[in-house]
Amino acid sequence: MREASAHPLLRLLGGITVTAILGFLILPAFVVTLAAFNGKAILSFPPETWSWRWFIKAIAYQDFQAGLHNGLIVTGWASSIALVVGAAFALALDRYRFCFKRMLELALLSPLVIPHFTIGLGFLILAAQLAFARGYAVIVACHIVLVLPFVLRSVYISLRNLDPRLELAAASLGAPPHRVLTSITLPLLVPGLVSGWLFAAILSFNEFTASLFVTAQRTQTLPVAMYNYVREFADPSMAAISVIYIAGTAMLLIFANAFLGLGKVLNVEHSR
């Protein structure tokens, strides 16, 4: 590594810029966090008096409890199914040549460019047409479509980093294809699979736009419940639930980091 011998003033400017960018990223979360501790029943910044009571109210609020429960059900199913489907597609795309391969790839990644609004609306119309009740199945299906591209990318990158000679060596040692898959390929893909699942879960749990269309009062997920709350009330329990949200997600990532290393989970370093 060569040390860049920049002018001290330039270095100072660089430091300020980086700090400003980081500050800008954290600023909304910071404001909301402080607002959550407001003693008064208004969303203001900075608060004049301090209190925990909005946290207690948020946790006790029926709709938030139901929303969390629904959200976990939807997220659990959607991200797990997306993982299996996405991993299978990633394997097929990486290993086999077939017609319409390019088209399949584009179709699988298309939810990245189609607005969530459109996808939600589409599922709503479809469900109405097929006379489906607005139950969990529709929400889960909708979320699978939304998170599939992320699972696919994550597993695909891990597969690319996998040395094909490992599988050839296993085959030479007498392992038939299915045992190569279970004893070599899948264990080495674990970081990619975990990262794919984690991304899918976080995205699904936070998804609002499409969920607004496909959820009903009975099945609303937490972001939808929060939206409905803020339409009627404007007290700091909104901020409090946001802080809980942030803390929960951060804890999940810390957990993943402790077991797998964040670099691996985010797929920014080689899985080998």
Added chain:
Amino acid sequence: MLSIPAEGAAYSSAAGVTSRGVAEPTAVTLDRVTKRFGELTAIDQISLAVRRGELMTLLGPSGCGKTTLLNLVAGFLLPESGEIAIDGRQVTNIPTYRREIGIMFQNYALFPHMNVAENVGYGLRMRRLPKPEIARRVADALALVKLEGVNDRKPRQLSGGQQQRVALARALIIRPKVLLLDEPFSALDRNLRAAMQVELKDIQRKLGVTTIFVTHDQGEALSLSDRIAVIAEGRIRQLGAPGEIYRRPADRFVASFIGDVNVLSARLKRNDGPTATVAVGGARVLVPAGPLKAVEPGGTVDLFLRPEDLRIGREGDAIAAHGNVAAQIYQGGHVDLYVEVPQAASGRVLLRLPTQEATAFSSAGTGIAIAFAVADAVAFPKATAG
């Protein structure tokens, strides 16, 4: 005990059975095998018989098809046409995992999520052997490659040489019908490489395991092989023992690819019978007549001589050429002497002399006479490519 049982004897060879009822000693047979990648013909109608217990080297420049050939034997690739047999059994359409081959890759391809013992025992687990037997054979295999006390380490915690030993033990533990080595030494540093080569050869001979060894390093090929197949452009250019390949190259390509060589312009003196006589200056040398059939006596041919085939001419010697020393390179045990000679194709020849002999000619510009140190060599018709 890690020994290769003579179970191959139970198969009757594709080529037939000898009078004693023992299969012919052919471990791997390739019969007019062709492999194409799109427009490119990587392997062009190659036929090759590897004898049981032999170490056969596939030698050639990169891109010549030698690795493709290895992959065909392993079953990683399927040929467009031709047949492959291992131990007399047709395997052309049999998948890798039922071919009973051992392979060692250039990067060893150790399973990173398994420790050393699990890596080595993998092939036996796939064969569903009882645990105690696996443990016993893993210990034996690791002892064979002189690697003990690292059973619980992960591959990344091992040095390059240790990783290679693990890879070798893993390949040998299944008692393969043939061991395939794909440039196994190129990742090792020079000193370790020499040591590992000796050890590999030792183990190979001890077990008598048929081995196909792919390399582009001609020194490695000469020192390790029982026989060498020199491959270029998807064809075998010459097949023979290292000495044969070195002393009697079949064509210009083999002559220039294996070892250092001096190309001298020579006159064809006599060309009758199996040997011909060619002359450079006052010195004469015998060469095989085969490649020179089309050349009339008195015509010019290219004479190929190894650096050690030349010496400094003294009084009374038949002198081939005179020249001035261009450079002298000290190599420890010997000295490489470059001499400018008009008859040489490259303008200079290389002499490899014992250090004491060379010291008298240390300074550049010294004029010397060059004589032949051998009575025979090889010659080919004047430079048409090939």
